[in-house]
Amino acid sequence: MASKVIHALYNDDDLLLQAVKQIREGRYHIGEIYTPFPVHGLDKAMGLATTRIAIASFMYGIVGLGVAVAMMNFIMIEDWPQDIGGKPSFSYIQNMPAFVPIMFELTVFFAAHLMVITFYMRSKLWPFKKAENPDLRTTDDMFLVEIDASHHDVNDLTNFLYDTGAAEINLIEK
Structure with a gap:
């Protein structure tokens, strides 16, 4: 039928x-x-x-913040510590004020990009997809x-x- x-x-x-x-x-x-x-x-x-994209965005921001903290701790403290201007990099907590802009930017970067990817996947919008407009x-x-x-x-x-x-x-x- x-x-x-x-x-x-x-x-x-x-x-x-x-x-x-x-x-x-x-x-x-x-x-x-x-x-x-x-x-x-x-x-x-x-x-x-109602949509749950705000919850997903918050979780993606937390992931971005975690990546930023892990990346800066590894790069600036463990792997290649430098004495810049007489300020040694002995611990992450001592140097955290200098890392705040990077933490903010990576939080926003991860939230925005992963939210767009989630929207496209949820909407089933793939590259080269034929329009379904009747x-x-x-x-x-x-x-x-x-x-x-x-x-x-x-x-x-x-x-x-x-x-x-x-x-x-x-x-x-x-």
């Missing part, structure tokens, strides 16, 4: 937000929404769970809501979507 998907196109972001709220109140399942730019509040209107107008000026219509009457759902302000509705057989 082939599944049916309805693509409802809207031409305004405020109209899209209202439509998403009405679609959720109507107990229809929204598969995906394609927009030409980020729409503030759309994630809450769709009922999506309608090219969503990269310009239209907003598309993809709704699973397999378990609903298509005519009722189409009329409901037109009532929410959809400019165009297409039935897609997958």
Whole structure:
């Protein structure tokens, strides 16, 4: 049995937000929404769970701080200690004030780069990946809501979507 998907196109972001709220109140399942730019509040209107990227970023920063401390301790204290300006490098704690900028920079470096890599992996964005955009107008000026219509009457759902302000509705057989 082939599944049916309805693509409802809207031409305004405020109209899209209202439509998403009405679609959720109507107990229809929204598969995906394609927009030409980020729409503030759309994630809450769709009922999506909050992201854990901030927790991952904190953990990546801790990893960066640990790498910075281990690297500076090994390089400046154990491997090649130098007497610079009459200040010998006998312990890491004595020289830590000089290492604070490096610790800060490596913390930010690790957090930023590993967060970007995590985002790409989580979003399944690989190099040379083909775009999965169902309608090219969503990269310009239209907003598309993809709704699973397999378990609903298509005519009722189409009329409901037109009532929410959809400019165009297409039935897609997958």
